[in-house]
Amino acid sequence: MSSSTSTSRVGRLGKPGTNPEQGRSGAVAPPPSRQPRSSSWQRRIPLLPALIFVIVMTQLPFLGTIVISFMNWNAYYPDERGFAGFSNFARVFTDVNARSAVFVTIVITVATVLVSLLLGLAIALLLDRKFRGQGIVRTMMIAPFLVVPVAAALLWKHALYNPEYGLFNGLLTLVLGEDAPQPDWVGTMPLPALVAALVWQWTPFMMLILLAGLQSRPLDVVEAARIDGASEFRIFTSMTLPHLRQYIELSTLLGTIYVVQNFDHVFTITAGATGTANLPYFIYQTFYTAQDYGRASAAGVVTVVGTLVIAMFALRTAFAIFKEEGR
Numbered sequence: 001m002s003s004s005t006s007t008s009r010v011g012r013l014g015k016p017g018t019n020p021e022q023g024r025s026g027a028v029a030p031p032p033s034r035q036p037r038s039s040s041w042q043r044r045i046p047l048l049p050a051l052i053f054v055i056v057m058t059q060l061p062f063l064g065t066i067v068i069s070f071m072n073w074n075a076y077y078p079d080e081r082g083f084a085g086f087s088n089f090a091r092v093f094t095d096v097n098a099r100s101a102v103f104v105t106i107v108i109t110v111a112t113v114l115v116s117l118l119l120g121l122a123i124a125l126l127l128d129r130k131f132r133g134q135g136i137v138r139t140m141m142i143a144p145f146l147v148v149p150v151a152a153a154l155l156w157k158h159a160l161y162n163p164e165y166g167l168f169n170g171l172l173t174l175v176l177g178e179d180a181p182q183p184d185w186v187g188t189m190p191l192p193a194l195v196a197a198l199v200w201q202w203t204p205f206m207m208l209i210l211l212a213g214l215q216s217r218p219l220d221v222v223e224a225a226r227i228d229g230a231s232e233f234r235i236f237t238s239m240t241l242p243h244l245r246q247y248i249e250l251s252t253l254l255g256t257i258y259v260v261q262n263f264d265h266v267f268t269i270t271a272g273a274t275g276t277a278n279l280p281y282f283i284y285q286t287f288y289t290a291q292d293y294g295r296a297s298a299a300g301v302v303t304v305v306g307t308l309v310i311a312m313f314a315l316r317t318a319f320a321i322f323k324e325e326g327r
């Protein structure tokens with residue numbers, strides 16, 4: 001009984017001393033190839049200079065800013081330099097000018113992102129259709145986003161808003177005659193003037209993301225809905241908008257990250273006057289005008305932390321889109 005059992009086991013497993021993974025043909029499966037660690041390091045070594053450059057240019061200045069934010073460092077009082085703890089952060093949150101800068105930043109960001117998102121969605125819906133010259137129109141619509149921010153701000157300040165030779169007042173004169181009003185757009189409505197210039201530059205960015213979302217729709221489902229008698233409005237509200245939800249979230253979060261950090265338009269168009277100083281301009285004033293390096297660094301750290309929080313949501317939304325597209 002025992003001999004037959006052992007014989008059958010030998011027949012199933014092969015001869016003693018052979019690999020159990022050996023097949024009937026007698027060939028042994030090759031072991032998985034393992035590359036040595038030295039080869040993996042050799043592949044990473046060419047990337048090391050770029051990594052060192054990024055660390056030196058981005059992380060070291062930020063670490064220096066964090067250190068200075070805990071110091072009492074004002075160039076007007078060099079003898080009082082020392083460790084200040086969290087007093088600089090407390091001053092940032094209790095300062096009237098800092099609270100005003102936070103409020104202005106929120107107003108500019110919300111207005112710019114909301115208007116740009118709506119205009120970008122409308123333009124994306126128009127460009128999603130087939131028509132002659134579609135490529136040329138798309139290129140022209142992207143052009144404002146490619147303009148350097150300082151150049152765009154100068155364009156709006158002098159070529160459009162100037163009360164003497166600006167295009168807006170020239171159009172008013174052309175339409176209403178010589179007695180047409182010639183308003184000072186920046187002086188009388190500084191915040192709307194900033195928002196309009198920012199909307200002009202950021203609408204193409206929103207349009208690009210939303211147009212990519214529109215072109216990823218399942219067109220067969222849309223055509224089936226049209227055949228079933230669904231109206232264009234019903235298709236838009238029940239199919240297009242749910243599909244664009246993540247793209248709208250991504251464009252909103254990315255637009256918020258960039259507009260919160262905007263400094264060029266505020267500095268160029270209004271110079272922070274008449275209640276238009278946002279957080280970046282407040283940091284600039286605190287650093288260069290008040291020479292208070294500690295408080296300016298604390299305000300910069302607060303701005304960076306808030307931006308990182310928004311960036312985390314943006315990355316999460318982007319990864320969710322990529323995961324859904326990869327299915």
